[in-house]
Amino acid sequence: MSQDSYVEEITPQGEDFSRWYLDVVQKAQLADYAPVRGCVAVRPYGFAIWEAMQSNLDERFKATGVENAYFPLLIPESIFKKEAEHIEGFAPEAPWVTHAGEEELSEKLVIRPSSETIIGTMFSRWIQSYRDLPMVLNQWCSVVRWEKATYPFIRTSEFLWQEGHTCHRDENDARKRARMMVGVYRDFLQEELAVPVIDGIKSEREKFAGAVDTFTVEALMGDGRGLQAGTSHYLGDGFARVMDIKFLDEDGEHKLVHQTSWGVSHRLIGAVIMVHGDDRGLRLPPKIAPKQAVIVPIYRQDSRSEVLQQANRLQQELAEARISVHLDDREGYTPGWKFNDWEMRGVPIRLELGPRDMEDEQVVLVRRDTGDKESVSWSGLAQKTTDVLDDISENMFKQALDFREKNTRAVDEMSQLKEIISGPRGYVLAGWCGDAGCEAQVKEKTGATIQCIPFDEAKYSEQACLCCGSESGRTVVFARPY
Numbered sequence: 391m392s393q394d395s396y397v398e399e400i401t402p403q404g405e406d407f408s409r410w411y412l413d414v415v416q417k418a419q420l421a422d423y424a425p426v427r428g429c430v431a432v433r434p435y436g437f438a439i440w441e442a443m444q445s446n447l448d449e450r451f452k453a454t455g456v457e458n459a460y461f462p463l464l465i466p467e468s469i470f471k472k473e474a475e476h477i478e479g480f481a482p483e484a485p486w487v488t489h490a491g492e493e494e495l496s497e498k499l500v501i502r503p504s505s506e507t508i509i510g511t512m513f514s515r516w517i518q519s520y521r522d523l524p525m526v527l528n529q530w531c532s533v534v535r536w537e538k539a540t541y542p543f544i545r546t547s548e549f550l551w552q553e554g555h556t557c558h559r560d561e562n563d564a565r566k567r568a569r570m571m572v573g574v575y576r577d578f579l580q581e582e583l584a585v586p587v588i589d590g591i592k593s594e595r596e597k598f599a600g601a602v603d604t605f606t607v608e609a610l611m612g613d614g615r616g617l618q619a620g621t622s623h624y625l626g627d628g629f630a631r632v633m634d635i636k637f638l639d640e641d642g643e644h645k646l647v648h649q650t651s652w653g654v655s656h657r658l659i660g661a662v663i664m665v666h667g668d669d670r671g672l673r674l675p676p677k678i679a680p681k682q683a684v685i686v687p688i689y690r691q692d693s694r695s696e697v698l699q700q701a702n703r704l705q706q707e708l709a710e711a712r713i714s715v716h717l718d719d720r721e722g723y724t725p726g727w728k729f730n731d732w733e734m735r736g737v738p739i740r741l742e743l744g745p746r747d748m749e750d751e752q753v754v755l756v757r758r759d760t761g762d763k764e765s766v767s768w769s770g771l772a773q774k775t776t777d778v779l780d781d782i783s784e785n786m787f788k789q790a791l792d793f794r795e796k797n798t799r800a801v802d803e804m805s806q807l808k809e810i811i812s813g814p815r816g817y818v819l820a821g822w823c824g825d826a827g828c829e830a831q832v833k834e835k836t837g838a839t840i841q842c843i844p845f846d847e848a849k850y851s852e853q854a855c856l857c858c859g860s861e862s863g864r865t866v867v868f869a870r871p872y
């Protein structure tokens with residue numbers, strides 16, 4: 391097998407980005423289609439990425455006072471229906487459990503599409519006094535929504551996520567928490583996933599139906615489409631009213647709590663693939679890469695044991711320096727085939743150890759982000775690898791930011807927006823007066839939706855509405871979304 395024959399199996403991004411994405415998901419063994427409508431099986435390599443994200447996020451949550459809990463997968467119809475009194479919600483996409491064995495259940499159970507109602511029911515029991523507040527809980531679980539179209543990690547009927555649910559004494563405290571969590575998501579995406587985001591607020595039309603305000607982090611994918619990467623909602627006291635979550639305040643009055651909810655899902659894996667991937671496959675940010683470095687030994691039969699012995703020694707040294715390193719000593723594959731395989735799987739650093747390197751007591755270090763090669767002496771390898779991993783993190787963020795900046799354009803006419811959305815795509819900055827009618831017209835005429843109204847007001851000044859021309863507009867971010 392020639393060195394290039396392996397990567398040729400991946401469709402080039404420029405030819406068909408969506409095909410490229412599906413090729414990477416399958417060939418890097420991240421996920422596979424399961425024999426269940428709209429569902430995928432997450433394979434060990436994909437799940438290891440999720441676990442790395444999960445443990446990092448969990449630490450960040452707990453640093454802000456979040457506690458984890460777990461609530462039932464099945465929700466009785468009578469409880470689930472309460473949500474409908476408040477918003478239309480998730481009922482249209484909810485699957486139901488009606489039988490246990492042959493026996494029909496006395497009450498249908500819904501498989502959770504989200505847990506507001508079941509958690510709200512428990513909140514109403516657990517919260518009595520202002521002393522019980524704030525209550526700040528998070529649940530790691532999967533939820534089910536009967537989606538029509540499947541796109542691995544981005545849209546599946548069952549998906550992994552976390553859902554935070556909090557109760558507060560007043561609006562101010564709840565709003566502070568909602569903004570805090572969108573900040574946690576922003577920092578996580580930028581610092582760990584090397585994905586630059588724009589944080590902001592959703593328009594009325596795009597927000598979660600049960601929310602007073604929805605805050606969001608938005609990222610631009612490699613094909614110029616926008617992805618909502620995480621949201622945090624200030625819910626007001628609407629759910630509290632229907633779920634009867636009240637507390638006795640210091641002044642002796644019973645009051646409704648103010649709530650927030652916030653979540654990210656395993657679509658973040660999809661974001662990492664689509665922001666960083668290239669024609670050779672995946673490129674993983676070092677901080678969430680299950681394997682940060684791979685050692686590929688190169689030998690003939692007569693040098694085999696000597697090379698492998700040294701490779702083992704280096705592996706151990708790197709592991710002691712807390713670098714996640716893998717020694718690829720598989721028989722029956724050429725070094726060239728292994729290089730391509732690990733490039734496709736996105737491992738940030740490859741270390742090649744051959745007969746000449748043995749003589750010079752060095753390895754050849756190859757970066758996945760740039761393809762640059764350099765020789766590094768064994769004695770300084772652990773430190774060098776650590777430094778290069780840090781540099782790769784920074785560089786990948788910079789590359790993604792450069793891409794976003796090149797693909798962000800300002801316009802003041804609807805026709806220009808349409809041209810960009812049907813052509814190169816990307817983010818389009820334009821003025822919007824705040825009217826839902828204008829927003830709907832823009833979507834109908836161009837296919838673009840408002841990704842967010844950015845928090846950073848200084849950077850996005852006032853501008854006339856591109857639909858009605860009203861001078862009272864603010865600059866917002868349009869894109870064709872996933």
Ligand SMILES: [Zn+2]
Pocket residue numbers: 822823824825828855856857858859860
């Ligand atoms: Zn307008």
